Amino acid sequence: MSRSFSTAVPDQLELPDAPAPGSHGPSGPPIGSKHPSTRRIWRRVWTTAVILLIIAVFLLPYEWMFISGLKTQAAIFDDIKPLSWKTFVPLETTFENVRELFMDRGVGRALLNSAFVAAFQVVCSLVLCTTAAYALTRIKFRGRGVIFAIILATFMLPAEALVVPLYQLISTMNLQDTLVSVGLPWIASAFGLFLLRQSFESVPVELDEAAKIDGAGHFRVFWSVILPVVRVDLITFILMIFLFSWNAFLWPLVVIQSQENTLVQVAVAQSVSPGALPNWGLTFAGASVATAPLIILFLFLQRLFLPGLARTGLK
Amino acid sequence: MRDFPILTRHRRGVAVTAALATAALTLVGCSPGNSGGNSNAQGCDGGPATLKVLRATGQLPTDQQLSAYTTKTNGCVKFDVTDVPFGQYADKVSVLSASSNAPDIYGYDMPNTANYAAQGILLPLDDHLPAGWKDDVLPATLTEGSYDGKVYTMGIQQDVLSLYYNKTLTDKAGIEVPTTLDKTWTWEQARDAMLKCQQGTPGNPTVYGLAPTQLGSGTPGPIYSDLLFLRSNGDPKAPKDSSAYKTFYAISPDGNAVDGWLNTPEAVDAATFYQSLYKGPKAVTSVTGRPNAFLDGKACFEMFPTAQVDALKEAKVPFKWGNSPLPYIKTPIVHTGAISIGASAKSKYKDQAAKFVVALSSGDLAKQYAKDTLRMPTLNSVYEGLPEFHQAPQSMFYKQLQERGAPRPPTTHFSQYSQIVEEALKNIAYGSDPKSQLDQAVSQLTPLLSQ
């Protein structure tokens, strides 16, 4: 296995469509059963029921959200009571909500702001965490253990507890209400470093030794030997940082004051609460717009997301 | 999840954390930098200035007002506007006013005047007030804009609640809705009418008697509307030590005590009535409601400020509507106070900022604003000079203000008062015991107010 993450997260997680090993399944008759056909039917009914339940519980709310974003508020309420297939179908599709979001409510701006912050955070974290991970895995020096312990200690600090002092710190630097201030406190990510350290450690030391004999310095080894080997893990890393950044809420809510610097999550939260005269169609459309980029990314890159997300468990 | 190095390292990690923490203690506390501004340009009184404005989105001062003022000063005063959502405005002020990026102009909600004045955020305007202004302005506006004998904001507009009704629906239900002050409904009468007009089961109607609230955070409890139930069960003409008198004011005159003001028997009775609008067989509204129910034609009545008039006209609703004075229990009352503007005491351009505030709040600019927006003016001269205000519903709005207007409870801790009392009222609407909720609000507020 060349990928270090796979040691903890088995292959099947990474390849969701791969058939599981073993031949027991709904297609093969269970051995030793007296009434194989009846049992098989019951089993099939049971399996189908659970599948439908999972779909109803996990996908139907999303479906309702996306569809309702394309309805007027009156249509949403008319279609929901009594409950029928109409609840989940946009009979008279309207893009008025989407238009209002982008033209009048500045959601386009908020999306751009969120994208900018995420890009800033991803790029800076990538530089900081890869270099630090290199130092901690490839260079032997005294105090390495202590430094790693210091870094890992920050794993235990809940960001939510630090919002008030962090705000004071950012104001002292005169950075409040800037997009940079949203990402800056989190770019030295202990989680990111932890993720990369495991990945770097899986690269055989022989590779660096060979490069060093050829006269390569640390930067050359870092750039031309290690990074190319771990590039798939770097994508997982990028996705994780992007996910955290895009979905962050409390800190952006506190540090950003002006409407023009608002991020998309804050914009969505504000369209539901404080004095915004919420309109269900509009709010649904906003929530859909804020979620769509991540869902699309997740659907296509699921196998790169999962190992990283499984690691957040360690945080 | 096999390799987990943190296991063996954490002890040392914590020790180092503590050491670093103490080191970093010495790092903090550096003073914010000052960004220099230039002055001294020819032709401008006091030099050209760019004033930073902190404004709630869509509120005062409007872009129109700002550009009118820039024109008026021949470009000497320009503006740099930051918009923040209304629901967060108070939080943002407390955070921004101390920063090096503090605004020069605040467009804030008037009941916060005492709070901001006491904290040294706002600049007193007394040196700049136009002659005769104090005699021209609405008494409630003057009270609300002053603190400790000084005027901090002059008020540009007034807002007032009334009961909007869907005439198409009330006609169908055979209800005649009063439109003049002398025939104002009591809340009992109003609730009966709402009940009669409502369609579907109480608590879960298809057409609401009273639209679910759209004020504040869109849930029950905003001080602006819902504290009126309690105050309206008091009596300002009763002896000053009576609980009826205290109920009407809902806070002691010095703004430091609520025990015996907010949790009187009268207040509890009123809160119980308030609860009945949400719960039980006579429920006419709902705690989690359909937003904009009134505009959608799904509610017979709605409590809303003057702004709904514009919204209704703009939406071209397919029903007839009108305005009734706000119902009362014992004493008719409406809250005054709207968004107003004030100058920052910490501004580099104090003079220009104060002049700007005065110019917008009086004279031509005030008149123009009232004319353009039909929002209630704060100056009697403006009201008299504009015929638009002498017809319904504006005339009724103005009369309510003049005869029944009272500021929200004055205290230098208004944001705390507002937050905690709103929570109590919300819980009451949700079904909690009125007396214990009001008592709890009192015990929570008492230490905060005395600070």
Added chain:
Amino acid sequence: MTTMTSRGVSRGSRKRSRGDALAAAAFLAPFLILLVIFQFGPVAILIRDSFYSYSLANPDIAKFVGWGNFTRLFNDPIAMQSIGVTLLFAVGMVALVIPLAFLMAIYLNQNLPARGFLRTAVFLPVVTSSVVVATLWNFLLANQGLVNAIVQSLGFQPVSFLTDASTALPSIIIMSVWQQLGMATILYLGGLQSLPGDVMEASLLDGAGPVKRLLLVVVPLLSRTTVMVVVVTTVFALQSFTPAYVMTQGAPEGTTNLFVYQIYKSAFTLQQPGYASAMSIVLLLGAITVSLVQMRLLRTRWDY
């Protein structure tokens, strides 16, 4: 010859180690500096502020109150209720997430049609932001929302999920379970798939039925994973803010007044940042305790 070589090597390695130290410093410095400023710095400020009473508008007028903020915290019924609610929230989440995620993982570990699709479905809420989840559920659970539409079409009276004191906290617990189930399922799936195959076969040969096998063999073997799920879920619960901010504002009767929301409110609305700092320290200590307990438990298991 030999002495020469060894001297040469040792000189070279000393030189290399000094070069290494410099390189390490260069590679590590940016990360460490930012980490100290933005993680340890705020902790230091937090500790200092928790001993003062001041307002954000006038931070210069600060009064030293010693342990005052802390004694006040432990005598403040609202704050104590908030801590209680948060713990209840965490316990409720753990109690639901563990069995559901375990069953889900067992289920998804079979050879199923559309297994990848189902896993994606269960996992979708994990990558959805808490704001969107709260917004969506706010409408799902509203009196006129989708859940009540289903309830009514089944012939029952609608339920005021978020505004009734008896249902509000359970409602946001269920929402959060929905949000976090995918995460716990993935952890359990990883655990299941790392189980040694011979253990399973041996238990099959013993003639143990499927339920017995699960309880007696699989559950104990997955106790490490369970500890991890408990910790992930608890830390998630302790840090939750959005449900209270977006959906309930802590109402009714403070039954959903999550601790982080109470901190936010105390600092920014009630204007008591010093008091909020004291609360933050309690939260910090709580989260650290959970992490330490996790390490303790996992290490013991690891040593067996």
